[in-house]
Amino acid sequence: MQATQRETAVSIPLTPTRSDLYWRRIFNKYDRDNDGRISYVELKNIIESREYDHDLPDNVVEKIMALADRDNSGYLEFAEFVEMMHNPALKAVFGHFVARYVHSIIPHRGPVDTTGRWSGFQPVSSSDGDGTYEEEYSCWPPAISMIIISLVEIVLFCYDEAQGKTGATGPIAKLFLYNPRKRHEAWRFLTYMLVHVNVVHLLVNLLVQLFLGVPLEMVHKWWRVVLVYLAGVAAGSLATSLADPKVYLAGASGGVYALITAHIATIIMNWAEMEFAIIQLLVFVLLAGVDVGTAVYDRYWKQTQQNIGYVAHLGGAVAGLLVGIGVLRNLEKRKWEKRLWWAAVILYFSLMIAGILANIFWESRFL
Structure with a gap:
């Protein structure tokens, strides 16, 4: 019964x-x-x-x-x-x-x-994806790596300001910024990300890397996002040293642009699983394009007296896209995505090895 x-x-x-x-x-x-x-x-x-x-x-x-x-x-x-x-x-x-x-x-x-x-x-439905990607957001483990990096940048900036040194002239800035005349001090290819010229420069980088980095961490975990970020920083300084060898570098723009294009990479690799994928893609492409375009215009057409390292932006963007495809989570693997993964990994390592070797052996470029 x-x-x-x-x-x-x-x-x-x-x-x-x-x-x-x-x-x-x-x-x-x-x-x-x-x-x-x-x-x-x-x-x-x-x-x-x-x-x-x-x-x-x-x-x-x-x-x-x-x-x-x-x-x-x-x-x-x-x-x-x-x-x-x-x-x-x-x-x-x-x-x-x-x-x-x-x-x-x-x-x-x-x-x-x-x-x-x-x-x-x-x-x-009218959505581009089924929302599976959005369901992957998790607050555990907490997304704190970009927050920690941001706090370190704030502390170092405040230390130099407390010494009365502005415009990236303090003791920390002198030790960490990328100086083309001190290229043999290899740590500068990464540590320039911790140095900022002024409060506005610092705040802009902090806002972008927190708003983009924390959501990425919530889906892809901290170590993947840190890899993307550092890959962008390194690629930005290597690219600048070759294409614009007289420019000093300060700021986290290489890493920030890597985070922007990492979002593009994860949209590409998880297109079918994301809601409003096309809208997100257009927003990130437009954001990066307008910023780089403005820097190039100001430097070469308006000829303003500024040295924005736009090549670092481009280098970081390329690295973020390639490394993002390589290390960020792909929720559903397809055959063409596997081929794209291999192409991205091979291209990234080829460019990085070429950049390192050129910095070591192409000495006439830096005279």
């Missing part, structure tokens, strides 16, 4: 809805032996699959099965599976992880026929 009541409570409508067919497709994907039931082992395979990335604790499978397997059969039938995905009690156990995983492997796209198969591939 109890079994009959339960069956009535969760029975499937005679006419399948779009939601039913969607869950049926997912259910069939993990019903490996096609017996109409998902066993404990099959459920464990869902959680431990490569795409799921081990986000759940080891004991979560037991908890899910205990709550979802209402008849204690040791299997999840389709009705139980659908109920599991909509059961509020289960959210306390594993939050949004299952739903997030489902969206990452089977985007909401295209019309469905009565067998549960996609009969086409066209968007069902």
Whole structure:
């Protein structure tokens, strides 16, 4: 009698809805032996699959099965599976992880026929992506690496200001900024990012790197973002030393531009998973283009007396794009993305090795 009541409570409508067919497709994907039931082992395979990335604790499978397997059969039938995905009690156990995983492997796209198969591939909403990328944002571990770098920049700037030295003339600035006459002091190719000319210069870099760096960390983790940032800083100074050898460098613009184009890289690699991807791409391209264009115009057409290292901006941008493609997370790998990954990695290392060798052996360039 109890079994009959339960069956009535969760029975499937005679006419399948779009939601039913969607869950049926997912259910069939993990019903490996096609017996109409998902066993404990099959459920464990869902959680431990490569795409799921081990986000759940080891004991979560037991908890899910205990709550979802209402008849204690040791299997999840389709009705139980659908109920599991909509059961509020289960959210306390594993939050949004299952739903997030489902969206990452089977985007909401295209019309469905009565067998549960996609009969086409066209968007069902006005969004460019299905929002899977946005669901990856996490506050744990906390995104603090860009905050720490920003605090170091503030402390060093305040120290020089306290010494009464402005315009990157303080003891810290003299030790850390990129000085083309002291290229043999190799640390300067990186440490110039910690030096700023004035308060406005510092604030602009801080705002951009925090607003761009922290969201990247929340999805891609701190070490990937730091790699992108430092790659941009190094590429900016190497490019400047070769293309504009008389320019001093101070500021984090190389790293900031790397973060801008890293966002472009992650949009490219996760296009199908992102909401409003085309709008985000246009915003970042426009932001970078206007800033670099303004610097070039001021220097060569207006001939203002300033030495903005726009080559560092360009170098950082190229590095951020290439390293971003190489190290940032790609939520769903496709064949063309694997080829793009290899091309980006090879091109980045080729350019960096060429830049380092040129700085060492092309001495006439710096006379």
